[in-house]
Amino acid sequence: SCDATQLCNCSSMGLDFIPPGLTGKITMLNLAHNRIKHIRSQDLQQAVNLRALLLQFNKISSIDEDSFDSLGKLELLDLSNNSLAHLSPVWFGHLLSLQHLHLQGNSYRDLGGSSPFSRLRNLSSLHLGNAQFSTIRRGNFEGIVVLNKLWIDGGNLSQYEPGSLKPIKMIKHMIINLRNTNVFSAIVRDLLHSVTWLEVRNIEFSILAEMQLLSVMSSSFAKKVSFKQVLLTDATVPEIVSILEEMPKLVEVEMVDCILLGTGRWEIQIQANRSQTIRVLTIDTLSIEEFYLFTDLQSVEGLLSCLTKVTVKNTKVFLVPCSLSKHLLSLKNLDLSANLLGDQSLEHSACPGGWPLLQTLNLSQNSLSDLEMTGKSLSHLRHLILLDISQNNFGEIPDACEWPKTLKYLNLSSTQIPKLTACIPRSLEVLDVSANNLREFGLQLPFLKELYLAKNQLKTLPGAAPIPNLVSMSIRRNKLNSFSREEFESFKQMELLDASDNNFICSCEFLSFINRQARIAQVLVGWPDKYVCDSPLVVRGMQVGAVHLSLMECHRSLVVSLICVLVFLVVLILVAIGHKYHAVWYLRMTWAWLQAKRKPKRGPAKDICYDAFVSYSENDSEWVENIMVRELEQACPPFRLCLHKRDFVPGKWIVDNIIDSIEKSHKTLFVLSEHFVQSEWCKYELDFSHFRLFDENNDAAILILLEPIQSKTIPKRFCKLRKFMNTKTYLEWPLEEQQQEVFWFNLKIALKS
Secondary structure (H helix, E strand, C coil), X not given: CECCCCEEECCCCCCCCCCCCCCCCCCEEECCCCCCCEECCCCCCCCCCCXXXXXXXXXXXXXXXXXXXXXXXXXXXXXXXXXXXCCCCCCCCCCCCCCEEEXXXXXXXXXXXXXXXXXXXXXCEEEEECCCCCEECCCCCCCCCEEEEEEEEECCCCEECCCCCCCCCEEEEEEEEECXXXXXXXXXXXXXXXXXXXXXXXXXXXXXXXXXXXXXXXXXXXXXXXXXXXXXECCCHHHHHHHHHHCCCCCEEEEEEXXXXXXXXXXXXXXXXXXXXXXXXXXXXXXXXXHHHCCCCHHHHHHCCCCCEEEEECCCCCCCCHHHHHHCCCCCEEECCCCCCCHHHHHHHCCCCCCXXXXXXXXXXXXXXXXXXXXXXXXXXXXXXXEECCCCCCCCCCCCCCCCCCCCEEECCCCCCCCCCCCCCCCXXXXXXXXXXXXXXXXXXXXXXXXXXXCCCCCCCCCCCCCCCCCEEECCCCCCCXXXXXXXXXXXXXXXXXCCCXXXXXXXXXXXHHHHCCCCCEEECCXXXXXXXXXXXXXXXXXXXXXXXXXXXXXXXXXXXXXXHHXXXXXXXXXXXXXXXXXXXXXXXHHHHHHHXXXXXXXXXXXXXXXXXEECCHHHHHHHHHHHHHHHHCCCCCCCEECHHHHCCCCCCHHHHHHHHHHCEEEEEEEECHHHHCCHHHHHHHHHHHXXXXXXXXXXXXXXXXXXXXXXXXXXXXXXXXXXXXXXXCEECCCCHHHHHHHXXXXXXXXXX
């Protein structure tokens, strides 16, 4: 499970314990998603160079106190989602290099009476809590001074002793997942001057009376506050906004996956006369059930003048009031992607005087359909540089449009444009028209440096004359099959050409031509996606000049023709060999053999026509026909024997005759001799009889040894005869006349049994 760098992945192997044999060479051990219940002292004793130990999603309920003593170099320990009912400080006492500790998702209710982390001087991130976690005591975090991230998952945290988190002097990112407002207030009070980024999760700010408990936040030195999966109401929003604007160092406010119960008719007028520090506002997926009744937000207009970056995406925004846009005096970056803005509402939202300093605008995944109207609505934005209007549905576009003169970056990918026209602004330096089913590109864009044409239907490279300053072009996943030297060399400034995943015809000449373009820093061509050349002209890590294409790659048609000829010759030779050695007959024989093996057990007694079927070699026919047949068929009562010469049905396939005769006979007599073991037909008769003998578990076979046969002289193909002679009693034909009477008596008894 270990690779060359000694990273060992033993996850999801159904292990019940840590595997033995761990050595000092291992640096990372992944034992996640197993069934380990106990960590013993000796399990990790030899893994002295371990840097990361992943034990999450097991069933660990107990750990020996000295289990981790030898892991002085361990930097990451993940014990999350196990069954630990308590945490022992002894476990972590020797982990002096530990930086990341994950303990969430266990079953402990508290952290004990003292600090389990007092000796972890290098600890950088700590993740605690579970569904049963209810108590934090003073002293639980003694020894920790600085943390990059502290995550407390305390959905049922109900008891917090004030001062418990005060020993930590600095926390860059604090994540609190809880429901109790009183506990939240007490934790924030202890962290007023130590937290840089405060993230609050899964709490409901729905009761106005509880907002007084949050007023302590107004003294926090946090620079960023995030609310994730938080419930807000019209009654509590004004209080929260008031608290946030009083925070002296707050720069960024973020809301992700939150719910707002209300329509923006806030009862308290929000005053914008305090903090002027907030610059970034992010709202991602805010659910407002009655969003169509939402007000124009005049009450918050005074808060917007200092914002430089605003993101409101996936929130069903269908209009930004003009008055609100005009108050965004400092706004440089606006992201309104994945909303419901249409052509008319965009015209109103981007009204004259609105967004006066805007440089970057993202309107992707909205309901825009008129490119001419979109450009005209934004044409007054004198500072706009980047515009993303991808994943809208523009369709046919006009021949002329009006755009901001400063626009340099335009993203029109996935907008259903079938053909490009002069509507595209000439001032562009970067243009993305990927995934539009374009069949040609002939725009005059003299300043263009980057062009993205992936996922279209182009069959040739764009002309270089209209885009003389092009430095980089992506034309992946089109229908190019080649391009000429003239086309290629016309791009004087080209440094990167990505033409992979096309229909290039692989040829040695084409590869040599690409190799000669030494001035091109990167060329990606792909045949298809097999050879990818990158800087400086490299094919999968080899210099293109050193690449030798195979015969198949250079002469595909010739190679395919040769393969077809060879296949035809092989088939012809096989047919000739099969005809010479009767392959068809052997196949039919094998099929009959298989059918015999699958036949049901013997039918009723009325289907039995003979007392015995006689299997013998033609060389022994004189003894069989003149002596044995006469003795048995003239006995009193006479025996009915089946002989192939006399009783086989004429015209019927011999194998079917053998099978039917054996099936219609009560017994099968095998006359064994040296001639018998040399006969192929005798072997088949023996095989078919063996099926009946084995399947019915009876004594259907009778062996007569006409002459002595050494077991070792029997050919290996007569394996069943060897088995018969080793397991069954056989009758031996005596040469003395006085013994022959006993032989016939025993044979008749055997036939009657």
